[in-house]
Amino acid sequence: MTGAGTAAPPWDVVQWFNTERPLVLDALRGRVIVLGAFQMLCPGCVEHSIPQLKRVHDLFPSGDVAVIGLHTVFEHHDAMGPTSLRAFLHEYRVGFPVGIDRPGGGGDPTPLTMRAYGLQGTPTTILIDRDGRLRRQTFGHLSDLQLGAEIMALIGEGAAMTEQTGSAANVCSTTGCEMV
Amino acid sequence: MTGAGTAAPPWDVVQWFNTERPLVLDALRGRVIVLGAFQMLCPGCVEHSIPQLKRVHDLFPSGDVAVIGLHTVFEHHDAMGPTSLRAFLHEYRVGFPVGIDRPGGGGDPTPLTMRAYGLQGTPTTILIDRDGRLRRQTFGHLSDLQLGAEIMALIGEGAAMTEQTGSAANVCSTTGCEMV
Amino acid sequence: MTGAGTAAPPWDVVQWFNTERPLVLDALRGRVIVLGAFQMLCPGCVEHSIPQLKRVHDLFPSGDVAVIGLHTVFEHHDAMGPTSLRAFLHEYRVGFPVGIDRPGGGGDPTPLTMRAYGLQGTPTTILIDRDGRLRRQTFGHLSDLQLGAEIMALIGEGAAMTEQTGSAANVCSTTGCEMV
Amino acid sequence: MTGAGTAAPPWDVVQWFNTERPLVLDALRGRVIVLGAFQMLCPGCVEHSIPQLKRVHDLFPSGDVAVIGLHTVFEHHDAMGPTSLRAFLHEYRVGFPVGIDRPGGGGDPTPLTMRAYGLQGTPTTILIDRDGRLRRQTFGHLSDLQLGAEIMALIGEGAAMTEQTGSAANVCSTTGCEMV
Numbered sequence: 001m002t003g004a005g006t007a008a009p010p011w012d013v014v015q016w017f018n019t020e021r022p023l024v025l026d027a028l029r030g031r032v033i034v035l036g037a038f039q040m041l042c043p044g045c046v047e048h049s050i051p052q053l054k055r056v057h058d059l060f061p062s063g064d065v066a067v068i069g070l071h072t073v074f075e076h077h078d079a080m081g082p083t084s085l086r087a088f089l090h091e092y093r094v095g096f097p098v099g100i101d102r103p104g105g106g107g108d109p110t111p112l113t114m115r116a117y118g119l120q121g122t123p124t125t126i127l128i129d130r131d132g133r134l135r136r137q138t139f140g141h142l143s144d145l146q147l148g149a150e151i152m153a154l155i156g157e158g159a160a161m162t163e164q165t166g167s168a169a170n171v172c173s174t175t176g177c178e179m180v
Numbered sequence: 181m182t183g184a185g186t187a188a189p190p191w192d193v194v195q196w197f198n199t200e201r202p203l204v205l206d207a208l209r210g211r212v213i214v215l216g217a218f219q220m221l222c223p224g225c226v227e228h229s230i231p232q233l234k235r236v237h238d239l240f241p242s243g244d245v246a247v248i249g250l251h252t253v254f255e256h257h258d259a260m261g262p263t264s265l266r267a268f269l270h271e272y273r274v275g276f277p278v279g280i281d282r283p284g285g286g287g288d289p290t291p292l293t294m295r296a297y298g299l300q301g302t303p304t305t306i307l308i309d310r311d312g313r314l315r316r317q318t319f320g321h322l323s324d325l326q327l328g329a330e331i332m333a334l335i336g337e338g339a340a341m342t343e344q345t346g347s348a349a350n351v352c353s354t355t356g357c358e359m360v
Numbered sequence: 361m362t363g364a365g366t367a368a369p370p371w372d373v374v375q376w377f378n379t380e381r382p383l384v385l386d387a388l389r390g391r392v393i394v395l396g397a398f399q400m401l402c403p404g405c406v407e408h409s410i411p412q413l414k415r416v417h418d419l420f421p422s423g424d425v426a427v428i429g430l431h432t433v434f435e436h437h438d439a440m441g442p443t444s445l446r447a448f449l450h451e452y453r454v455g456f457p458v459g460i461d462r463p464g465g466g467g468d469p470t471p472l473t474m475r476a477y478g479l480q481g482t483p484t485t486i487l488i489d490r491d492g493r494l495r496r497q498t499f500g501h502l503s504d505l506q507l508g509a510e511i512m513a514l515i516g517e518g519a520a521m522t523e524q525t526g527s528a529a530n531v532c533s534t535t536g537c538e539m540v
Numbered sequence: 541m542t543g544a545g546t547a548a549p550p551w552d553v554v555q556w557f558n559t560e561r562p563l564v565l566d567a568l569r570g571r572v573i574v575l576g577a578f579q580m581l582c583p584g585c586v587e588h589s590i591p592q593l594k595r596v597h598d599l600f601p602s603g604d605v606a607v608i609g610l611h612t613v614f615e616h617h618d619a620m621g622p623t624s625l626r627a628f629l630h631e632y633r634v635g636f637p638v639g640i641d642r643p644g645g646g647g648d649p650t651p652l653t654m655r656a657y658g659l660q661g662t663p664t665t666i667l668i669d670r671d672g673r674l675r676r677q678t679f680g681h682l683s684d685l686q687l688g689a690e691i692m693a694l695i696g697e698g699a700a701m702t703e704q705t706g707s708a709a710n711v712c713s714t715t716g717c718e719m720v
Contacts, residue, residue, distance in 0.1 A: 041444075041451045046406060055325050079447030084401075087439030091401045145235050148328030156336035221624075221631045226586060259627030264581075267619030271581045415685050505595050508688030516696035 005133030008033075008126075009116035011070065013099035015082055017089055023068060023097055025132050032065045032154040033128035034147075037072045037101075037114065040080050040088040042122045048141055049123030050092060055144065056151065057096045064155050069098035072114040072122060077103070129154045185313035188213075188306075189296035191250065193279035195262055197269055203248060203277055205312050212245045212334040213308035214327075217252045217281075217294065220260050220268040222302045228321055229303030230272060235324065236331065237276045244335050249278035252294040252302060257283070307331070310338040365493030368393075368486075369476035371430065373459035375442055377449055383428060383457055385492050392425045392514040393488035394507075397432045397461075397474065400440050400448040402482045408501055409483035410452060415504065416511065417456045424515050429458035432474040432482060437463065489514045545673035548573075548666075549656035551610065553639035555622055557629055563608060563637055565672050572605045572694040573668035574687075577612045577641075577654065580620050580628040582662045588681055589663030590632060595684065596691065597636045604695050609638035612654040612662060617643065667691070670698040 008025060016022050025033075036053045038045035050069075057067040073080045082100060089098060101111035108115075117126065120139040127136040127150060136150060188205055196202050205213075216233045218225035230249075237247040253260045262280060269278060281291035288295075297306065300319040307316040307330060316330060368385060376382055385393075396413045398405035410429075417427040433440045442460060449458060461471035468475075477486065480499040487496040487510060496510060548565060556562050565573075576593045578585035590609075597607040613620045622640060629638060641651035648655075657666065660679040667676040667690060676690060 041447050043452055059325055076447035079444040084439040084444050087401050087436035092403055144324035145239055145328040148325040149332035152329040152332040153336060156333060221627050223632055256627035259624040264619040264624050267581050267616035272583055419685055504684035505599050505688040508685040509692035512689035512692035513696060
């Protein structure tokens with residue numbers, strides 16, 4: 001897992017799907033965030049990343065892990081607008097929240113959140129810990145075995161943290177149950 | 181993860197491969213053990229379980245996780261003897277230790293360790309924590325995402341223990357919490 | 361393979377990709393046609409049908425087999441327009457000709473060629489013989505083994521046909537070489 | 541498909557499974573033969589070749605295509621004896637006939653039929669036409685699409701032969717054309 005963990009940059013999203021209200025990092029404090037940067041016409045995203053994000057969303061309890069997609073369009077902008085994305089999310093049965101990264105303009109096709117995170121491309125899997133710190137940012141494929149392990153390591157940090165503040169039972173009963 | 185966690189039964193092995201000396205639970209205390217019960221002619225073992233055990237063996241540091249195969253032959257005994265197993269382990273590039281479960285005799289084809297663990301069949305994935313307690317026993321397929329998460333949860337217990345000068349162990353044993 | 365084989369209905373295409381001039385059945389007479397009806401946001405098409413059509417396009421000589429995609433959009437029309445399709449074909453490295461089926465209008469979302477062939481949905485694999493007769497129309501998945509066999513059966517018909525007109529050597533030398 | 545097509549060498553088999561009587565080439569004259577040389581502990585055979593042979597066995601009518609396995613053990617002889625092979629065929633649900641190639645002895649671990657065909661190793665897929673001529677011998681992986689096409693090409697030869705009262709056979713043998 002990447003080192004110390006600086007604060008994850010905020011998300012600059014123009015439109016959200018699969019969520020009633022816009023999502024912001026601070027409101028998710030206390031949960032591990034699995035952020036998947038993708039493009040709907042990126043073959044690697046469709047074949048590997050989206051299905052993996054769905055598996056993570058299915059396996060881990062939403063109280064511990066928030067799975068979020070970020071549509072970082074940096075090519076073929078006209079081909080991947082909101083209407084196309086909405087149909088894509090419907091056809092591919094994507095149930096977790098997905099935000100559209102804000103186009104940057106100024107002759108740079110890279111959207112703003114993608115710039116803030118310095119992403120190389122799609123798919124990129126980003127892990128943010130319960131304190132909102134950026135802990136991993138991997139461009140390309142990440143194995144389920146490693147991703148599952150790293151997510152649980154971050155969940156465990158939270159458990160330990162809370163433990164130290166004395167309410168271990170609740171935290172543990174939550175995190176313990178997930179895995180049954 | 182499965183419940184309270186009783187002490188894992190000892191292994192009754194007639195012959196070991198890929199290890200200089202016989203393995204015993206006590207000597208592995210402090211490491212998480214991923215024990216894979218298999219048969220070399222069990223298609224599900226060859227297609228899913230063995231490759232998954234190899235991935236676990238490759239990903240996790242041996243200081244934290246010990247991957248061990250247990251050849252629990254309960255059918256076609258003549259077809260899966262030590263000579264055949266040795267060739268199988270060589271051809272399938274299995275590098276982790278593998279033990280041959282002791283035949284039970286007495287008209288019962290089930291070998292002794294398989295009986296002691298009450299295994300339903302193969303493949304079965306068994307997780308034993310750093311304290312030698314049985315924490316999961318799953319017959320059939322376990323996803324990489326879940327297995328990776330559960331292994332890391334057990335690794336985390338050990339980490340927490342060290343951090344918290346032993347008090348964590350009591351908390352866990354009373355609450356049955358895996359996460360502390 | 362479906363029975364006697366009636367004449368395949370003509371294609372009503374509004375725009376072609378990956379071909380300099382519009383394709384018509386009569387101009388393809390003499391070649392076996394593998395026509396794949398798909399939608400760019402149909403998961404089954406993206407996962408199975410498109411890759412299979414690419415394999416067919418790579419394996420069989422273009423002199424014997426013409427692989428053609430037909431974009432039969434019957435849902436999410438705004439999401440799968442020509443601009444999106446062009447980007448899709450580029451990102452998914454689709455090199456064979458693809459035509460956009462003409463929207464039907466009149467309150468019926470089904471495009472005209474899709475109606476003429478009576479397609480149930482996407483993906484559908486259609487085989488047309490060297491004489492322009494419809495020989496197979498299968499909705500859903502068709503195995504590579506069966507598809508390869510049926511294509512070769514249709515190629516063989518042509519070979520036999522030509523044989524009877526005396527120029528067997530040329531035909532054979534072509535079809536024989538493909539498979540080397 | 542590979543060249544002129546010489547007579548396929550006879551099979552020297554010490555024991556047959558899944559057939560009431562020993563199989564010989566002459567008795568199979570008139571059928572296309574798909575002969576799969578394998579070893580039960582060869583990973584590539586278990587993962588790709590055996591399942592592919594089963595698919596061929598399921599798809600093509602037995603009157604046209606005979607699928608036969610040849611157990612060509614050239615290593616770990618003690619690990620892959622008849623008892624082990626019998627269990628393997630049962631566990632992997634192999635329903636087509638399988639013969640054990642005769643050990644060569646004389647210090648050469650290569651069995652006799654494997655020598656006669658000059659096989660490089662396992663898996664090797666061998667195609668023999670309706671006239672008992674060797675038409676393809678491929679070491680390693682052969683795609684379903686290509687295998688299906690080549691089998692049907694050989695089936696078609698027979699069909700053509702029947703249609704054309706025997707003249708086709710001569711044409712083919714002189715031009716080396718597989719398609720007539």
